[in-house]
Amino acid sequence: MTAPVSLVGTVGIGRRIRDAAFRGLLYAAVGVALGTLLVLLVDTVNQGRPKIGMDLYRNFPSARPARAGIQSAIYGSLWVVGLTAVMSLPLGVGTAVYLEEYARRDRWYTRLIELNIQNLAAVPSIVYGILGLAFIARGPLGWGPTIRTASLTLTLVVLPTVIISSREALRAVPPSLRQGAVALGATTWQTVWRQVLPGAAPGISTGSILAVSRALGESAPLLLLGGLAFISFNPPAGPAALESPYTVLPIQVFQYATDARQEFHVIAAATIVVLLAMLLLLNGAAIAIRNRYQRKW
Amino acid sequence: MVIAVNDLMQLHRPASTPPTSHPVVMEAVGLSVSYGAFRAVRDVDLAIRRREITALIGPSGCGKSTVLRCFNRMNDLVESARVEGRLTYHGIDVYGPDADAGEVRRRIGMVFQKPNPFPKSIYENVAFGARVNGRRSKAELDELVERSLRGAALWDEVKHRLRASALSLSGGQQQRLCIARAIAIEPEVLLMDEPCSALDPVATAYIEDLMHDIKERYAIVVVTHNMQQAARVSDRTAFFTTEVADHGDRRTGVLVEFGRTADVFSKPADERTERYITGRFG
Numbered sequence: 001m002t003a004p005v006s007l008v009g010t011v012g013i014g015r016r017i018r019d020a021a022f023r024g025l026l027y028a029a030v031g032v033a034l035g036t037l038l039v040l041l042v043d044t045v046n047q048g049r050p051k052i053g054m055d056l057y058r059n060f061p062s063a064r065p066a067r068a069g070i071q072s073a074i075y076g077s078l079w080v081v082g083l084t085a086v087m088s089l090p091l092g093v094g095t096a097v098y099l100e101e102y103a104r105r106d107r108w109y110t111r112l113i114e115l116n117i118q119n120l121a122a123v124p125s126i127v128y129g130i131l132g133l134a135f136i137a138r139g140p141l142g143w144g145p146t147i148r149t150a151s152l153t154l155t156l157v158v159l160p161t162v163i164i165s166s167r168e169a170l171r172a173v174p175p176s177l178r179q180g181a182v183a184l185g186a187t188t189w190q191t192v193w194r195q196v197l198p199g200a201a202p203g204i205s206t207g208s209i210l211a212v213s214r215a216l217g218e219s220a221p222l223l224l225l226g227g228l229a230f231i232s233f234n235p236p237a238g239p240a241a242l243e244s245p246y247t248v249l250p251i252q253v254f255q256y257a258t259d260a261r262q263e264f265h266v267i268a269a270a271t272i273v274v275l276l277a278m279l280l281l282l283n284g285a286a287i288a289i290r291n292r293y294q295r296k297w
Numbered sequence: 298m299v300i301a302v303n304d305l306m307q308l309h310r311p312a313s314t315p316p317t318s319h320p321v322v323m324e325a326v327g328l329s330v331s332y333g334a335f336r337a338v339r340d341v342d343l344a345i346r347r348r349e350i351t352a353l354i355g356p357s358g359c360g361k362s363t364v365l366r367c368f369n370r371m372n373d374l375v376e377s378a379r380v381e382g383r384l385t386y387h388g389i390d391v392y393g394p395d396a397d398a399g400e401v402r403r404r405i406g407m408v409f410q411k412p413n414p415f416p417k418s419i420y421e422n423v424a425f426g427a428r429v430n431g432r433r434s435k436a437e438l439d440e441l442v443e444r445s446l447r448g449a450a451l452w453d454e455v456k457h458r459l460r461a462s463a464l465s466l467s468g469g470q471q472q473r474l475c476i477a478r479a480i481a482i483e484p485e486v487l488l489m490d491e492p493c494s495a496l497d498p499v500a501t502a503y504i505e506d507l508m509h510d511i512k513e514r515y516a517i518v519v520v521t522h523n524m525q526q527a528a529r530v531s532d533r534t535a536f537f538t539t540e541v542a543d544h545g546d547r548r549t550g551v552l553v554e555f556g557r558t559a560d561v562f563s564k565p566a567d568e569r570t571e572r573y574i575t576g577r578f579g
Contacts, residue, residue, distance in 0.1 A: 106376055176413035180475070183371060184426035184482055185403035194429070195415060 041276075048269030056270050060232040061252060065263035068256070070271050072231040076147070076246040077216060077278070079235050083151035083242075084158060084215045089208055091155070092162030096204075099163075100170040101192050121160035128157045129221030137225050145226025147235060148242040153225055154215040161214065165207025169200040202293035209286040213279050219250030230255075249275045319346040322486055322516045323368060323391075323405075327382035330363050330372065337363045338550035340382070343535055345486065350508060350517040352527035352558065355537030356573070360550025361520045364537075365488050367391075368518065369405040370398045386486075403430060406484035410491040412471035414463035414478075419446075419455050422463045422474055426482035441481055449477035450507050469500025476507065480515075487511075489519040493526065505530050524574055527558065534561040536570045 045052075059069025095117075103110040132153030136143055143149040173196050181191040197204075228247055235241035249271060256268035323345040330337045338360025345351055345368075353361040363372070370391065372378040384391045391401055403426075414422050423442045427433050433441070442459070446452040451473045455466070463474055472492060479487060489508070493501040508517060508530050521527050527534055535555040539548035554561055554570045565571040 104376055174413075176409065176411060177415060179371065179374065179409065180413045180415065180478075181425070181429070182374065183369060183402055183407040183409075184429065184478065185399045186425075186429040187399055190429045194425070199416065 044269050044272050044276075048266060048271070048273050051266050051270035052273055056267070056274070061230045061247065061255070062232075063230065065261060065267065068264070068267050070249065070252050070267075070274065072234050073247045073249045073252040073271070074274070075234040076231065077248040077275075079147050079241055080150045080154065080222075080246065080248055081212060081216045083147065084154040085208070085212045087151060087155040088158050088162050088212070092159050092208065092211075093166050093204060095159075095163045096166035096170055097192055097197070100167050101188060101196065117160050117163050121164060124220075125157050125218055126220040126224070128153055129224035131156065132221060133224050143243075145228070145245055146243045147246045149225055150222055150246060150248070153221050154218060157218060157221060158211040158215050161211040162208050165211060166200070166204045169203025169207060170196060172203060173199040202290055206286045206290045209282055209289070213282040213286075216279060216282065217250055217275065219248075219254055222248060222251055223254065249278075319348045321345065322347050323384070323386050325364070325367075325382065325384050328364065328367060328384055329381040330360070330367060331379045331381070332375065333377040335547055336549045338537070338552075341552045343552070343555060345516050345518055346533070347485075347516045348513055349532040350512050350519060350530050351533045351535065352531035353518065353520045353535050353537065354522075354524065354527045354573075355550070355553075356539065357522075358548055358550065359537035359539050361535075361537045362490055363550070365490055365518060365520050368486065368488055369402045369407050371402075371407065373398055403482050404484050405486040405488060406479035406482060407488040408472070408475050408479050408490065408492050411495050412468055412475050414466070414471050414474050416462065416464055418460045419463050419466070419474060420459040423477050423481050426478060430482060445477040445481035446474075448480050448511060449473045450503065450510070451477055467500070469496050469503055472496060472500070472504060473507065476504075480511070485516065487515045487517045489517065491520050491522060494522060501526075528562055531558045534558045536561060536565075536567075536573065538569050538573065 056069050057071055057074065059067055060072050061070065062068040099110070099114065103113075105111075132149060135141060136152050137145060137149045141149075143152075177195050177199060178191050181195045182188075186194070226245075228245055228251075231245060231247040235244040235246060253268050253271045253275065256264040256271060259265075321344045323343075325341050325343040328341040328343075329339040341360075341364055343351070343364070353365060355361050366372045367380055367384060368391070372380060380392055386401070386404065390396060415425060417425075420442055423445050424438050427438060427441055443452060443456075446455060451470060454470060455461075455474075463471065466474060472495075476487075476492075493504050496504065505526065508519070511517075519527075519531065533556065536553045537550050538553050540551055541548055554565060554567045556566070561570060562574055565574065
């Protein structure tokens with residue numbers, strides 16, 4: 001007779017308790033993070049509810065709460081963020097392609113560039129604001145407090161993130177694909193353009209949208225760059241918008257929330273809800289693109 | 298020992314190569330490859346002939362794949378790789394100042410160890426080489442795709458779904474697609490780096506039959522880990538092994554023996570070859 005088989009666990013009770021305790025700790029960590037977010041969100045929506053509606057969109061910023069809205073801030077945000085995307089995408093993706101596909105990794109200057117980009121990604125955005133103030137708003141470019149100043153500065157803010165996420169997307173394309181193309185006589189550029197970039201496109205667009213959505217929420221550098229709170233007109237349609245004064249949603253929130261009058265806090269909360277909705281829309285688009293074009297190699 | 302060798306030789310196809318030798322297409326003389334300070338393989342002398350299959354065999358790390366990747370300059374992609382010695386294609390130095398790597402690869406095609414079709418349609422996979430090497434009309438492309446797929450014995454299986462993703466094919470079909478893709482650029486030499494190592498025996502047999510069928514039109518060089526495969530398909534065999542370098546503990550590959558497959562397998566000139574093919578080493 002062999003010994004009877006038993007599946008009763010031999011793990012001591014102490015270990016089981018430790019396991020359960022650790023699991024509980026992790027649940028708590030997730031709960032605190034999500035809970036805080038949820039409370040903030042519900043509170044903001046509740047506070048802003050009276051003002052959420054078409055009047056908020058129809059009216060321009062004003063010093064009188066009854067007539068205050070955010071129309072010029074919505075269009076200002078769209079212009080600033082749109083231009084930022086237009087400038088940062090080609091620059092960022094181009095840099096990423098150079099670093100991943102062309103640069104020789106054993107050269108000192110390649111490592112210097114990489115180190116710089118990683119450090120720039122960690123620089124607080126207010127520092128970019130000072131840079132933009134000194135070199136773009138004033139100084140050599142002297143563009144003043146205009147939309148193009150804001151966009152160029154925000155481009156500098158998001159560029160490192162766009163580069164880093166694009167590089168990751170390019171690195172996810174298997175080397176065997178590049179070898180296959182090169183072995184058929186394709187040049188490096190043909191390989192990149194016809195095989196690598198299409199393969200990396202979903203990853204690049206996801207990362208870039210997330211980077212650009214950061215620009216949508218930035219207020220610190222724009223406060224330095226003369227984003228004005230009381231702009232009672234929309235940026236003109238067409239190229240003239242580049243040289244137009246502007247306001248954006250985060251500046252508007254800052255302005256309304258720091259006003260002493262209680263009515264303005266309601267408008268600030270409503271503006272936050274609009275800003276959050278736009279951010280969710282962008283991030284949703286990023287997720288949709290990722291799921292739609294996700295590749296299996 | 299004798300029995301084992303006879304078994305291998307029975308697998309060898311009836312000699313399709315006449316005793317007279319075909320013209321040499323590529324020739325390596327004193328070819329050495331280093332990765333940084335590490336010498337991967339040294340002093341290789343090889344001649345690749347038209348209408349023949351040359352097999353490169355030997356234990357892991359003997360440098361056979363490294364040598365193969367020199368032939369179409371794929372080692373250019375490895376930054377630290379350095380090639381010494383002479384490698385010629387019809388007498389022209391492949392690494393010479395007048396040789397363009399892209400042109401070299403158009404004339405010397407390659408099939409990789411793991412099937413690596415592009416994540417595009419079957420049609421686009423085969424047409425890719427033509428597209429990057431100059432424009433052609435739609436009709437020419439259609440004709441090229443059909444001819445190449447027929448050449449790789451894949452046409453009948455895919456002719457009704459040329460627009461389907463290449464990734465929907467089985468592993469063996471994918472590898473034949475990669476062969477179709479390689480022959481679509483009409484190379485003179487076809488390099489195959491362990492083309493069957495990721496395939497099951499049935500798919501392997503398909504590829505071997507295919508190699509036998511198409512060798513009349515190409516000079517084929519195949520790297521293989523599989524002794525029987527080398528014996529079955531090749532006309533000439535080059536046996537590589539490793540030797541400990543004078544300094545350090547890394548091993549450098551050397552070419553031990555190169556000759557007709559029948560000779561290398563039945564009466565190897567070198568003791569190391571004999572030990573390897575009889576399974577006593579490696």
